[in-house]
Amino acid sequence: MIEVEGVSRRYGRHLALDDVSFRLGAGSVIGLLGANGAGKSTLLRIIAGALEPSQGCVRICGRDTVTERCAAQAQVGYLPETAPSYRELRVSEYLTYRAALKGLARGLRSAAVERVLAVAHLEEVAAIRIEQLSRGFCQRVGMADVLLCEPSVLLLDEPTAGLDPNQSRELRELLRELGRTHTVVFSSHVLPEIQAVCGQVLLLERGKLVLAGALRELQESAATSGSSEACASTCSVLLRLRDPERRAATLLAALDGVSGIALVEDTGEELQLRLQLARSRSVDQQLEQLSLKLIGAGIGLREVRRETLELDDLFSRLSPPQEAPK
Numbered sequence: 663m664i665e666v667e668g669v670s671r672r673y674g675r676h677l678a679l680d681d682v683s684f685r686l687g688a689g690s691v692i693g694l695l696g697a698n699g700a701g702k703s704t705l706l707r708i709i710a711g712a713l714e715p716s717q718g719c720v721r722i723c724g725r726d727t728v729t730e731r732c733a734a735q736a737q738v739g740y741l742p743e744t745a746p747s748y749r750e751l752r753v754s755e756y757l758t759y760r761a762a763l764k765g766l767a768r769g770l771r772s773a774a775v776e777r778v779l780a781v782a783h784l785e786e787v788a789a790i791r792i793e794q795l796s797r798g799f800c801q802r803v804g805m806a807d808v809l810l811c812e813p814s815v816l817l818l819d820e821p822t823a824g825l826d827p828n829q830s831r832e833l834r835e836l837l838r839e840l841g842r843t844h845t846v847v848f849s850s851h852v853l854p855e856i857q858a859v860c861g862q863v864l865l866l867e868r869g870k871l872v873l874a875g876a877l878r879e880l881q882e883s884a885a886t887s888g889s890s891e892a893c894a895s896t897c898s899v900l901l902r903l904r905d906p907e908r909r910a911a912t913l914l915a916a917l918d919g920v921s922g923i924a925l926v927e928d929t930g931e932e933l934q935l936r937l938q939l940a941r942s943r944s945v946d947q948q949l950e951q952l953s954l955k956l957i958g959a960g961i962g963l964r965e966v967r968r969e970t971l972e973l974d975d976l977f978s979r980l981s982p983p984q985e986a987p988k
Contacts, residue, residue, distance in 0.1 A: 663686055663687055663814065663815060664686040664709060664847070665685050666682055666684050666718070667718055667721075668682075668718035669681070669708060669717065669719070670718055670869075671704055671708060671713070671715050678869050679704055679869045680868075681718070681870070682866075682870070684871060686862070687845070688844075689843065690841060690861055691837055691838065691841035691846045691859050691861060692846065692848075692863065693849075693856035693860035693862070693863045693864070693877070694847055695865045695866070696865060701866050702819070703743070706847070706849065707740075708727070709815075709847070710727075710735070710738050710817050711728075711731050711734055711735045714728055715728075722737045722738055722815055723814060723815075737813050737814045738813050738816075739813040740808060741807075741816070741817070741818045741819065741821060742819050743820040743821075745800055745801055745804025745807070747792050747803060749791070749792045749793035750791060750792075750793060751791065752792070753787055753790060753792060753795075753806075754775055754779070754789065756803065757778060757810065758771055758772075760810060761774050761775060764810060764811050766810065766811060774810050774811075777809075778809045781809055781836075782805050782809070783836070784802055784806055787799055797829070798828075798832070798833070801825065801833065804821075805818075805833075809840075814844060815845045815846075815847070816846045816848075817847050817848075818837075818846065818848035818849070819849050820848075820850060821850075822850060822855060823851075834855060837859050838859060841859075841861075847864075856877075861876060861877060862875060863875070863877050897945050897968060898936060898937070898939075898968070899937045899938075899945075899966065899967070899968055900934065900937075900965070900966070900967055900968075901933075901934065901937065901956075901965070901966050902932060902933070902934050902963075902964040902965035903956070903963060903964060904931070904933075904964060905933050905962070908933070910933065910956060910961050911923050911925075913955055913956065913959055913961075914952060914955070917955065919939050919948045920939060920948075920952070921940055922937065923935055923936070923938075949966060952966075
């Protein structure tokens with residue numbers, strides 16, 4: 663759906679993006695993370711075809727955003743941080759005007775406007791001037807605008823910035839709905855928001871893509887390592903055991919796929935162990951195998967769970983604070 667290959671972008675001497683590559687499939691919500699100045703907005707604008715890369719290429723549904731710009735942009739709905747609008751128009755008037763600008767046939771405009779009003783939950787304010795709306799409703803108008811021509815890809819730059827908690831929650835629910843049928847990429851500084859909505863994350867640091875993948879797997883595998891290379895190869899698991907004879911570590915060390923064992927806590931009555939499991943094998947199968955091994959040896963298995971990091975901890979480990987320029 664979205665293919666980004668070797669994309670770099672310079673502004674004079676400043677390298678805003680540095681050899682960024684990734685691929686995203688259909689029907690998913692992807693969070694784009696990074697500190698201020700990391701290159702998030704630049705990347706979204708390049709994917710949207712609003713800005714050309716200095717090097718590399720982007721394809722949307724197989725269409726190059728430079729050599730086949732119109733065909734690629736027909737598949738994209740792009741919403742910048744501040745949704746543009748003609749504030750003196752009523753919501754339905756504005757959306758009808760935008761449908762005309764986008765080349766939607768006259769006979770299809772009314773149905774398209776009704777459809778996006780329903781999707782963005784704007785029916786109750788359709789006859790109200792945009793200047794009278796709250797910021798939350800203005801953002802919804804922007805969302806309705808990008809959905810008019812039914813694009814396959816939605817690119818949203820800080821869509822919840824400035825919204826109150828209720829407005830943010832409503833917009834998150836809308837993003838979840840859209841993620842079932844669209845590829846949605848949105849940037850945000852609100853990490854719990856990304857965690858609540860996204861199945862995948864992309865992390866930019868000073869223009870470089872330092873992390874990309876399924877959020878749950880990244881949280882699990884970074885729980886003890888903090889290294890993107892280690893993230894890809896191991897998974898951390900916590901075990902809580904009743905093991906009076908302290909035999910568990912020896913039994914577990916003999917199992918294939920167990921690359922490390924560490925004692926977390928020993929209360930006398932209970933042990934907590936942390937295991938590193940190789941991702942070259944199915945983690946679920948390894949957990950089943952080690953559980954059967956422990957139970958068969960008469961060791962009481964009280965809890966087994968994959969260890970995860972909260973997204974803000976993961977972000978801090980992999981994107982440390984930048985020093986101020988001297």
